[in-house]
Amino acid sequence: MEESLEIREAAIRHCRQLSLRWGDAVPYAELARGFPYKGAWIKLVGPQGVFKPKELTDGPLTLLSTLASSYEDEHLEGDEVLYDYAPRTREHENDGLKRIAASGRKVILLKQVKAKPRPEYMVFAPVAMLGFDDAARKVQLSLIGAQAEAAGIPAPVPAPFSKAYAETVVKARLHQAHFRRQTLAAYQERCCVCELRERPLLDAAHIVPDRLPEGVPTIRNGLAMCPTHHRAYDQAILLVTEDYRVEVRGDRLAHGESDATRRMLLDFHGRALWLPKEEALRPDPELLRKKIELAA
Structure with missing residues (x-):
């Protein structure tokens, strides 16, 4: 060659x-x-x-x-x-x-x-x-x-199905890139739960999932989170109340008695969320309420 x-x-x-x-x-x-x-x-x-x-x-x-x-x-x-x-x-x-x-x-x-x-x-x-x-x-x-x-x-x-799949992924990647850039900037590049400030380890989490009509990729439907708290949020183990406090559903934990689970999740129960300084960039309470309804 x-x-x-x-x-x-x-x-x-x-x-x-x-x-x-x-x-x-x-x-x-x-x-x-x-x-x-x-x-x-x-x-x-x-x-x-x-x-x-x-x-x-x-x-x-x-x-x-x-x-x-x-x-x-x-x-x-x-x-x-x-x-x-x-x-x-x-x-x-x-x-x-x-x-x-x-x-x-x-x-x-x-x-x-x-x-x-x-x-x-x-x-x-x-x-x-x-x-x-x-x-x-x-x-x-x-x-x-x-x-x-x-x-x-x-x-x-690629077959027509594969081509359509690839096109969808291209659009999703670009959408997510814009969403992540804007969300992390609003939260000053820190996890809103634990305040981790390592940007490569931070995600932009949707409050209402993007599969639903309300799940648009906008800052008010976003939370900057580390992977652990993002995954817990997606699984409705960790939630955010309308008054911007962390709620951990202990009944959904398999090992709630472990030290690691306490340090990484349970210790944050009831804490105030780290929020953007501008109120216009903070999570929409209606969307937070919708997320809690979906988790019920």
């Missing part, structure tokens, strides 16, 4: 592993380390949007993109997104992307979901380039390959 293709496939495998480890919030520091290839490390990202490591001779490898201000601004059509050309001063990068597309090779899309000083990225790999609009200076990217691979669906031609 041609070495450039081997390098490209090694980079895609490494990015898939990062996604499995970090989910949709891969720290930039992990990406900046590069990826291993035959005992050495090759750069994965550069200072600009379109990047080609010096070891590659066939063309660019990665595309950096910021998350739009809102989900509606994402320019998402099914599993396809638009990516802006590099500036005219770097037209050779656009030519390189066209060359890669013509050869049928894939690139990696890194979508920023948290700004500096510690940026995080959602990783899509592999990504196919479907077309180029020189007038609008945009390239059309298909994310279905990344989603199919993540779901274990054989490539390169």
Whole structure:
């Protein structure tokens, strides 16, 4: 196999592993380390949007993109997104992307979901380039390959059901990325129950599940939580009352007498929730009440 293709496939495998480890919030520091290839490390990202490591001779490898201000601004059509050309001063990068597309090779899309000083990225790999609009200076990217691979669906031609599944997951990932970014910002990046402040370990939990009409991905239907309290909330072991206090359902615990269960759950019963400073960003009491009704 041609070495450039081997390098490209090694980079895609490494990015898939990062996604499995970090989910949709891969720290930039992990990406900046590069990826291993035959005992050495090759750069994965550069200072600009379109990047080609010096070891590659066939063309660019990665595309950096910021998350739009809102989900509606994402320019998402099914599993396809638009990516802006590099500036005219770097037209050779656009030519390189066209060359890669013509050869049928894939690139990696890194979508920023948290700004500096510690940026995080959602990783899509592999990504196919479907077309180029020189007038609008945009390239059309298909994310279905990344989603199919993540779901274990054989490539390169997914069945119609698989394609629909991949499109749904793309939309869900982008929705969740916006929801998480806004929710964690409102809660100053801490768990509203235990106040853990390790951002990579924090989730944006829905108050009313998104499978219901009321379960929209908005801040007032969200709570910043660590994984333990998120899981307990989803299982209705831990609830939040309308007056923003933690309620732990001891009768739903299998080992309520254990020290670990006491420290991680029962000790928080009755405590006030950590809340956003702005009242407009605090949980909607109606939604908290609906959650308690669903848990009954």
